[in-house]
Amino acid sequence: MFVYEKKLQYPVKISQPNPRLAQVVMSQYGGPDGELGASLRYLSQRYTMPYDELRGLLTDIGTEELGHLEMVGTLVHQLTRNMSVEDVKRGGYDAYFVDHTAGIYPQSAGGTPWSAAGMQVSGDTIADLTEDMAAEQKARKTYDNILRLSDDPDVSNVIRFLREREIVHYQRFGEALRLTVERQNQKNVYAVNPGFDK
Amino acid sequence: MNEKTIRQDTGFFASQLIPTPWQGSSEPQYAPDEALTRGTLFPGLDLPFMNMGNRGNPYEGTPLGELMAIGFAAHELVLYLDTHKDDAEAFMMLKKLLALKREAHDRYVERYGPLHTDDLMMSGDYDWVKSPWPWQAGEGGMK
Numbered sequence: 001m002f003v004y005e006k007k008l009q010y011p012v013k014i015s016q017p018n019p020r021l022a023q024v025v026m027s028q029y030g031g032p033d034g035e036l037g038a039s040l041r042y043l044s045q046r047y048t049m050p051y052d053e054l055r056g057l058l059t060d061i062g063t064e065e066l067g068h069l070e071m072v073g074t075l076v077h078q079l080t081r082n083m084s085v086e087d088v089k090r091g092g093y094d095a096y097f098v099d100h101t102a103g104i105y106p107q108s109a110g111g112t113p114w115s116a117a118g119m120q121v122s123g124d125t126i127a128d129l130t131e132d133m134a135a136e137q138k139a140r141k142t143y144d145n146i147l148r149l150s151d152d153p154d155v156s157n158v159i160r161f162l163r164e165r166e167i168v169h170y171q172r173f174g175e176a177l178r179l180t181v182e183r184q185n186q187k188n189v190y191a192v193n194p195g196f197d198k
Numbered sequence: 199m200n201e202k203t204i205r206q207d208t209g210f211f212a213s214q215l216i217p218t219p220w221q222g223s224s225e226p227q228y229a230p231d232e233a234l235t236r237g238t239l240f241p242g243l244d245l246p247f248m249n250m251g252n253r254g255n256p257y258e259g260t261p262l263g264e265l266m267a268i269g270f271a272a273h274e275l276v277l278y279l280d281t282h283k284d285d286a287e288a289f290m291m292l293k294k295l296l297a298l299k300r301e302a303h304d305r306y307v308e309r310y311g312p313l314h315t316d317d318l319m320m321s322g323d324y325d326w327v328k329s330p331w332p333w334q335a336g337e338g339g340m341k
Contacts, residue, residue, distance in 0.1 A: 006313045006332065009273075010234065010266065011257040013335045057280040064273065074333040081337070126215065133218075144247050160252050164237025167245050168277065174218020175281040181215050189215060 002063070009067040010161045014078035014154050019091030022079035023109055024149050026096075028162070029072045030106025030114035033138035039065035041119040041135060045128045050194040051183070054125070057176050058132075061169050068162055073104045075158060125195040129177045133170055140166035224278050224288035230267035230295070231258060239274035261309060265302040271295050 028034040042062030049055045080093070080102045088097045095111065106114035119135070122128050143163035150156045185191040226241055233239040235255045236246075244251060257263030272295040275288055282288060307317045311329035318326060330337070 003314060006329070007262065007266065008332045009270065010237075011255055011263065011335070012333075013256045015336055053281055053283065057277065060273075060277055060280055064277075070332065074335075077333050078336065130215075147247050154256070157252050157255065160246060160250075161234075161237040161255075163247060164244065164251075168238050168240070168243050168274070171218060171221060171243055172277050172281055175220060177215060178217050178220065179281060181217070 002066075008071050008074060009064070010071060010158060012071055012074045012078065012158050014075065014152065016079075016152065017081070017083035017087050018079045018152055018155075019083050019087055019093035019097075021150060021152060021155060022076045023091070023093060023096065024146055025072060025075050025079065025155065025159075026107065027109035028139070028142055028146070029069065029076060029104065031108035031112075031142070032115075032118040033135065033142050034106075034108075034114070035065050035069040035072055035139075036106050036114055037116075037119045038135060038139060039063075039069060040116070041121065042132065044121045045132070048123050048125075048195040049128075050125055051179065053179055054129075054176050057172055061172065064165070064169075068165065071158065071162065075155060076104050077102075079152075079155070123195055124193045125180055126177070126189070126193075128195070129173055129180060132173045133177070136166045136170040136173065140170070221278065221282070224275065224282070224285060224291065227271075227291075230271040231263075233274065234263075234267040234270045239271050240278075261302070261306050265299070265306050268295055268299045268302050272299055 030036050039062050042058045042065060046055050046058035046062065049058055083091070083093070083102065088094055096105075096107075099105075108114075120128075120131055122131065140163055143159050143166065146159050147156055147163070150159065180194065181189050183194065221240065221242065224240075227233070227239050228236060228241060228244075230239075235252045235258070236244050237252070238244050246252075255263065257266060272292060275292040275295065279285065279288055279292065303313065304320075307313060307320055311325045312318050312321060315326055318324065
């Protein structure tokens with residue numbers, strides 16, 4: 001089960017409304033490479049993981065990603081909580097505002113609602129871990145691009161933390177893949193799928 | 199050796215899955231405060247965009263900041279141990295941090311209210327809904 005802890009993993013305290021920046025940060029809430037997809041991907045893939053280390057890692061990283069989802073939601077909320085209608089218009093936030101006002105809705109920066117079509121649970125251990133490594137790189141890329149666009153140092157501070165987490169997770173998934181490969185037939189790592197063939 | 203002979207090398211064998219190098223050790227480590235600010239406990243994995251890492255975080259030096267930092271360092275060791283479960287030294291370090299985390303947690307709860315509903319055991323009244331939610335930080339005139 002999951003138990004709520006009434007704090008963030010890393011402090012988020014933004015004072016100035018900035019709907020233009022909120023629009024791009026939002027992509028890490030419900031975009032194709034965002035934290036919602038990350039948490040659901042890992043927490044769903046873990047059921048067919050064949051080894052103790054992999055079940056543990058996917059549970060622990062998947063849980064951390066839920067914490068990141070909350071951090072990104074907090075960023076978007078704080079960037080939009082005190083905005084005026086003038087701010088909405090000037091910040092190009094009107095298309096989002098008309099449907100969601102200042103609510104936090106899982107969609108990409110471009111307006112596509114979050115979709116499970118952006119992630120995979122293949123049930124194949126090597127394919128899943130390889131997807132997870134790619135997912136960490138794609139999220140890292142999005143954070144790089146947010147840093148290029150950010151004009152608020154307090155937002156950049158949080159984004160740098162989240163970006164660094166992708167790099168650590170990539171390392172751990174890489175190690176998980178090594179642990180998996182070491183346990184396969186060394187002449188043919190694809191001989192079986194250890195997540196299905198017993 | 200021309201291109202053709204390389205392609206015909208009969209000794210060729212590869213797992214085909216290019217491996218990430220193992221992190222050989224849980225040392226060196228940042229102190230918990232710096233780890234939280236940088237986003238990792240491990241200097242070897244600290245690879246910031248444009249080489250610009252954080253130099254501080256907004257809660258540094260506060261009771262919540264302290265709790266976040268210790269909790270974060272412990273979490274980093276948990277992820278490390280998930281793939282290095284036989285590293286006894288890292289496990290000892292984790293146990294030390296978890297003891298510190300429990301102390302920091304209780305200190306925080308005594309002063310500011312519950313972090314889990316279980317912490318209501320230490321509350322005089324039902325203050326779970328009274329203390330601010332994490333996204334409310336910096337909200338003016340908060341009750």
